[in-house]
Amino acid sequence: MKSKPSPARSRKPDRDTAPLLQQVREVYAELATRPLRGNCTGRTTCCRFQLTGKTPYLTRGEAMIAAQAWRASGRKQMPASADGACPFLKQGLCQIYESRPFGCRTHFCEAAGGQTPRALVRDLIQRLEDIDLALGGEGASQFHAAIKPFL
Ligand code: SF4
Numbered sequence: 001m002k003s004k005p006s007p008a009r010s011r012k013p014d015r016d017t018a019p020l021l022q023q024v025r026e027v028y029a030e031l032a033t034r035p036l037r038g039n040c041t042g043r044t045t046c047c048r049f050q051l052t053g054k055t056p057y058l059t060r061g062e063a064m065i066a067a068q069a070w071r072a073s074g075r076k077q078m079p080a081s082a083d084g085a086c087p088f089l090k091q092g093l094c095q096i097y098e099s100r101p102f103g104c105r106t107h108f109c110e111a112a113g114g115q116t117p118r119a120l121v122r123d124l125i126q127r128l129e130d131i132d133l134a135l136g137g138e139g140a141s142q143f144h145a146a147i148k149p150f151l
Contacts, residue, residue: 017064020131024061027124027131031105036116044092046107049143050084056103058146059128060137067150069099078144078151086143101143102128 049055058066070078070088073095079087088095094104102124106116118125132139140146 017135020134021061021065021068023131024059024065024128027102027127028105031102031121031124034120036106036113036120040105040107040109040112042093043109043111044085044089044094045111046104046109047086047089047094048084049086055143056101056107057140057142058101058103059132059140060135060146061128061131062101062103063141063146064135064150065099066096066101067147069096070147070151076151078148 046052046054066088079090081087081089086094088100094100106121129139
């Protein structure tokens, strides 16, 4: 007998997402209150994926929030990036800064203090992963692949 797929593993959210996305924002807010050594000064080095060889991975809630912010500005497509930088980086500025993903907040930019040690934010990562499951996600995925379904 075929078993019914788990709702938590289906590709589409099967419940109202607003409270879950609010939980993601609360994770971002809590991160901002922690005394971590990172200090982003907007150099955008970490936004240049091809240059650094590192691309953030996003959980579903993070991706949905980033896509919402992009759509809120009236844009619907993920723009192409000729230089391999983040598609949301325009004229040296992040176009979704307030809604940027967790990885952009705990980045590896040496100028900003280097990557946040995982041990200091493990609980927040766990919360994002729990929210991901509740939204029907399957774990974090690469930046473009994570966001594209929501644009
Ligand atoms: S979302 Fe914003 S902060 Fe994150 S990589 Fe893209 S431009 Fe940079």
